Amino acid sequence: METSPVANTAPHTRAPQIPTGSQNTFVCLVRFALANIRRRPERFVLSVVGIALAIACVTVVRTISAGFAITGAESITDVLGGGQLWVVPAAGTHFDPQAQALVAAGPAPALTVPAGWSATRTLSGVVEVDGEPVALQGRDGIAGGEAVVGSKLAERLGVGRGDDVTVGAQQLRVVTAGDGQSLTVSTALARSLVGDNGWWVVSAPAGQENRRDLAAAFGAAAGLPYTADPAVRPDAAGTGMIYDTVGGSGPLTFEQKFSALFSGKVTGSTLGLISMIGLVLGFVIAVSSFLAAVTERKREFGIMSSIGLADEVLYFFLVESAMVFLTSYVVGVIVAGIAVALVIPGIATMTAWLQGAALTAMFLPAMAIVGALVPVHRLLQQRPVSLLGDRW
Known part of the structure; x- marks a missing residue:
């Protein structure tokens, strides 16, 4: 008797395929x-x-x-306040890490201001306020009973507009302005606390603020050397130096150069x-x-x-x-x-x-x-x- 072959009823299992395509391959x-x-x-x-x-x-x-770098840019912006030239003493300036601001190392040079130009003298030093080292600035035009405080300094001191703060032996009413770490008082009070150390901030005549030769023109009239490079230090034996914040060559601004100078000291x-x-x-x-x-x-x-x-x-x-x-x-x-x-x-x-x-x-x-x-x-x-x- 002839028998027919038995059909294979077992299920056919296919081997798994390797996934294709960039997404599946990556997974x-x-x-x-x-x-x-x-x-x-x-x-x-x-x-x-x-x-x-x-x-x-x-x-x-x-x-x-x-x-x-951020601190350097903020400190120089706080110093300049919109001026085009920064006239520093022969002893130069330095950054005080405790006060977190620029401080003058000597008295501002004597300055002859040409007609049409304006120059603001700022006294500079470090004092203690509530146990905190603070960069003190003195300027004309500040009322005797007021202290103009930058927002970051106000946060550090824990004070706000209208509060009282004791500077030296005087109690002053706080007025917040700007973002810096400085405390600005009247010239008379600042002189009694930090002496005559300071600098000048010079503004060009109206309409000439962006001229590239401002430092050359003002330097010739004032008899002071000038530079657009913040890395150049003034001659200690001289009378001071003018930093040009709008002139110079290259794509970087003076604030950016100053910021890079701070950064480079670390790296x-x-x-x-x-x-x-x-x-x-x-x-x-x-x-x-x-x-x-x-x-x-x-x-x-x-x-x-x-x-x-x-x-x-x-x-x-x-x-x-x-x-x-x-x-x-x-x-x-x-x-x-x-x-x-x-x-x-x-x-x-x-x-x-x-x-x-x-x-x-x-x-x-x-x-x-x-x-x-x-x-x-x-x-x-x-x-x-x-x-x-x-x-x-």
Whole structure:
């Protein structure tokens, strides 16, 4: 008896297809990287901690630098008050970090003001108000019973418009004006407290405020040297110097140059050098971490390369390195913000921290690419057969 073949009724199972398309491929690479991180969490944590410390070191310096730049720009704006020329004494000026403002180091030079020009003399020094060091300025036109206080100083002193504040032995009524850190009183009161130290702020004749040769014209009449570079210091043996705030060459304004001068003092200091060393150590930690990962998993990548997935090996390391550096960056900038806020809260403004974090972020692409490409390049130089062997 002839029998018919039994039909195969078992369900046919198709092998899963590898997802195609850039979006699916990227998701698979992310999952692959996360799986590897879960498999070796200690390596991920150590890599993140090491790189985050380097990023925090750089971010701290950049935040301090940005904070000083902002402070420098605000202090020079507070001094100029809309004037075009700033005439400083031969002893120059300096920034008092406790008072957070510019202070004159000597008496203002004698000045001959040409017809049509106007010059305002400002006395300058540091006094204590309620136990706080304050930059005191003295100007004509301020009532004897008033103290004009900048908004930031008012916040620091905890006073507002209409409150009373004791300056020297006198009780003055607070009038808030401007955003600076200075307290302005009458010339007579300022002279009794800080002497004759100060500077001049000169305004050009009406309609000539934007002339590029204001310093040359005024300097010839006053017999004083002039410059548009705030980095140039006056001659201590001379009589003073004129800073031109509207002239000079280049796209930067005088305020921006002054701000950059403050910032450069931080980045060019020993602190800036230490941050660069920390950044280099971050590169070394990143490369060492990924080299160790490659050495440990060479068989796995040898199999991938042997079946034509060599490109995926490169993409995988790029994705994994990006995840490591992104996590390190977030941890590093948060730690840096906390550190600066605790140590120097006067500099740790949100704007300075954001600027510092943005400047540090520019290093991330290079760190991620180098951290991934160096070990992957070493990996892909080997044949799949050699990767499957016992020796590198």
